[in-house]
Amino acid sequence: MKLLLKGFRNGLGAIIAFISWLIPVSKVKRSAEQQQKVDEQTIHIELYQFFGCPFCIKTRRTIRRLNLNIITRDAQNRQGVFRAELLKETGKVQVPCLKITSDEKVEWMLETADIIAYLEKRFS
Numbered sequence: 001m002k003l004l005l006k007g008f009r010n011g012l013g014a015i016i017a018f019i020s021w022l023i024p025v026s027k028v029k030r031s032a033e034q035q036q037k038v039d040e041q042t043i044h045i046e047l048y049q050f051f052g053c054p055f056c057i058k059t060r061r062t063i064r065r066l067n068l069n070i071i072t073r074d075a076q077n078r079q080g081v082f083r084a085e086l087l088k089e090t091g092k093v094q095v096p097c098l099k100i101t102s103d104e105k106v107e108w109m110l111e112t113a114d115i116i117a118y119l120e121k122r123f124s
């Protein structure tokens with residue numbers, strides 16, 4: 001029963017992800033120089049996520065709209081290193097989670113609303 005529910009949830013998530021991918025987003029436009037500056041910043045940002053999670057899909061849409069090259073990390077794979085890292089650093093497996101690395105520190109940001117607000121404030 002648990003497996004069946006999990007399969008249903010994953011299937012539904014994949015369908016939502018596919019529909020979201022089909023719906024176009026109006027991307028922020030930047031000059032090549034501006035985009036390069038943004039890319040230099042986003043190289044230090046990673047999104048820990050599940051492919052079919054609705055909160056992650058919403059976050060990925062914002063990333064697409066803001067035209068950001070942010071790498072995604074699969075935290076769904078139970079044997080995966082990224083899930084283990086997320087659990088170790090935040091104390092739980094909750095996605096989406098943004099890992100923001102700067103010279104002095106690494107920040108782990110949970111909550112879709114906070115992540116979207118952060119990205120919009122910094123990059124729009």
Ligand SMILES: N[C@@H](CCC(=O)N[C@@H](CS)C(=O)NCC(=O)O)C(=O)O
Nearest residue numbers: 053054055093094095096111112113
């Ligand atoms: N309040 C959180 C909710 C996020 C959430 O519920 N994420 C689910 C995936 S859709 C999760 O991390 N579940 C943990 C698990 O399935 O192990 C947000 O808005 O980001």
